[in-house]
Structure formats: structure tokens, C-alpha cells
Amino acid sequence: MIRSKFFVSGLLTALLLAGIPNLCADESQPTFPVTLEVDFGPQGEDSILMELKATGEDTPESLLKKACQVKNDAICCDPREVASVNNVATSPGANVWWVVFLNGSRDVNPFGTTLKPGDRVAWKYMFEDVTEKVEAWQQGAGARP
16 A cells, blocks of 8 residues: 555656646746848848747747847847847947838837737947937937937
């Protein structure tokens, strides 16, 4: 009798450690398709175009991290900024940045805008002179770049 209790107890422990799902856990969030495009511009890397599964919590930046190696750093104004994608780094001195578009619009917060089914996220490595935006932001006259 004691031996069978230890066997059952050991068997249950082994099964739990083996990854039997927690029956009381919340269902995982539903996923939906979104499109990711990564354009490395003048760097000569092959562009990426793929459909990925997203959840209602995904953002343009989290989607990028599902497909690419991303490093974040305060390049201009925010420590969460995308500093490099697959080792292609922003170049502030040359005004070359990673810029994000959502469904063709630049009016997007890469860390705060949540994705919806069918969204198209494009990250482009491109020239952009942000001097005026940074100066306006530093003087408090405009939105943060």
C-alpha cells in the first residue's frame, strides 16, 4: 500500500514536470495574421516580407522582434528606440534611421500601438533629417520625434 502511494505520487510529479498543461490556466490569446516587411535600404541586405501571427498585445516593435534580432537603445530620445535590426544599426551622424510604418502611415507608436488583424507593419532603414523635430522637441514646441 505504501509502495503504491509513492509510485502514484512519483508518477504525478513526473507528469507535472513533463509539462502537462495547467488545467486552471487562462486560454492563450487568439492570434491573427499580420504582415511584416523589413527593408534594409542601402545596406544591401535582402528585404524580409512575411506573414506572422500576432496577438492583441503585439506592437510593431514586438512583431519585429519575432522575426529579427533587434537591439534597443536611446539613439535620439527614448531608450526603447530600435538601434539595430539584424546588426544593421542606425547612423545618427548620417541621418539614417529605422523608421516604422503601419498600413502605410507614419502616425504610429512602435511600442504602444497594438496590432489588429490584417495590419501591415513595415520597418525601413532610410535617410531622414530629424534635426528640426529634435530641436522642436528640446524646446518644448512640438511632439517628441
